Amino acid sequence: MLTIVLATQKGGSGKSTLAIGLALAAKQAGHTVRLIETDPQATLMNWQTRRGLAEPLIEAVHDVAAIEPRLEALRAGGVTLAIIDTAGGVSAATTAAIRHADLCMIPARPSVADIEATASTLQIVRAWKKPFAFILNQTPIRGARITNAATTLGDEAALELSDVLAQPFIVMRNDHQDALAAGLAVSEYAPTGKSAGEIRELWQWTEAKLNGRTATAEVADEQTDSPFPIIFVETSAEAQRPVIRLAALRDGGPNWDACL
DSSP states (O other), rough: OEEEEOSSSTSOOOOHHHHHHHHHHHHHHTOOEEEEOTTTTOHHHHHHHHSSOOOSEEEOOOOOGGGHHHHHHHTTTTTTTEEOOOOOOOOHHHHHHHHHHHEEEEEOOSSSSHHHHHHHHHHHHHHHOOOEEEOOSSSOSOOOHHHHHHHHHHHHSSSSSHHOSSSSBBOHHHHHHHHHHOOHHHHSSSTHHHHHHHHHHHHHHHHHHTTTTOHHHHHHHHHTSSSEEEEEEOOOOTTSSEEEEEOOOOOSOOOOGOOO
């Protein structure tokens, strides 16, 4: 069984919505999925109440000591993927969840406050020597601040962007919140919409990361119509691995800070 943990100190980064989206995308790809909620705000449990008993099922685990045995029980029960949603801030439950993660995903909006808030989470992830990736979430349609945010996250991680920045970026659209209110994932609410497509591509990237693969040329081709042009190029012959160059984009539309 693989375990993904969504964690970051900043509240409102979209951890719960991403957890739901990834869970449904993984289920549609053939995984047996369980969502675990450690956040007392109970966003996932409230979503399950609106949804009913349709999978993926949610389990609330707030006792730090119960996280490991619960994961073991799920593994024994045939679950192939567990996704843990954590509360904002640094807590014992979040630290315990990261300890058992096969991949820690750190959502951040393209704002100074969100990027600064990733530092404490990254410190815990590195202390446990866990693989991680940033997700740029709730981004505007276009703007130079997206490129700046991506570059800053890469600098903070001190690794290639292709290693630590999940693709594609997730655009701020009403579909995500409307789906949450209806007890659905965005891929159920608007299966042919752009938001659903982004979440499916995010799962493909995540699955490749979990399996130790990098994005292939085919994945890059699928993303060429994205509002965030991403170009995969080969590095030197010695390196022989792709890096990402984010195309410069002009600011447009309303000021992003007004949406925070």
